[in-house]
Amino acid sequence: MKPAPARSHPKPKYRRIVLKISGEALKNSAGGDPIDSEILGRICHQLKEVHDMGVQVGVVVGGGNIFRGLKGMTAQGTDRATGDYMGMLATVINGLALMDGLEKLGVEVRVMTAIPMDKVAEPYILRRALRHLERGRLVIFVAGTGNPYFSTDTTAALRASELGAQILMKATQVDGVYDKDPKKFPGAKKYTTISYLDALRQRLNVMDSAAFSLCLDNQVPILVFNLNDPEGIRKAVLGQSTGTMVK
16 A cells, blocks of 8 residues: 655745734633633644745744733833833743744744843844754744833834845734724725835834834835634735735
């Protein structure tokens, strides 16, 4: 009996990507633990699938499921810089959770941190990050840029620019960019594609201004898509996403 042929993977549209996942995406909207094991497992399986296609994957993860600096400043009176550092440490927890889930699936992973903590993760060094990607390792970037007053959106834009990623993919709770909040306005218009300048003029909530400016200056296209789709990351990498492309 002949052995069954190996399953071939479809050809991805992008060779190197940076994926931004918010911390809130790891939390069950119904409440419970900051990191929902079922949601984490689903994301890790999607990441493994695109990694197995030969795509070089960098992931930037937020920390809003544990602590958000701006919210802490307004709700608890936390100093802005202190709150941002607390948020950076929250991203480390999320990054380690992603690492653990991916390693259990057989994916070789490296976590790189912008704040030195050698017992936990590697320091972020551009050349080392590039070498990891070229050797087929999935790289998770944590601790933001290492500086307060910069969001993880800005981190994602910075890493995508530094690493020469072909695209920055922003996984969100909605399926693209709208002219109004689709949760509040049922008639909101969704964009399939939109230019950087049009998004700026209309003040659409794609990313914060610092992140958006980095992508604009370095001509890094941004794909906004729905992470709740169980095949959302796969579709995005294959160029089949129904999200919004900003370019």
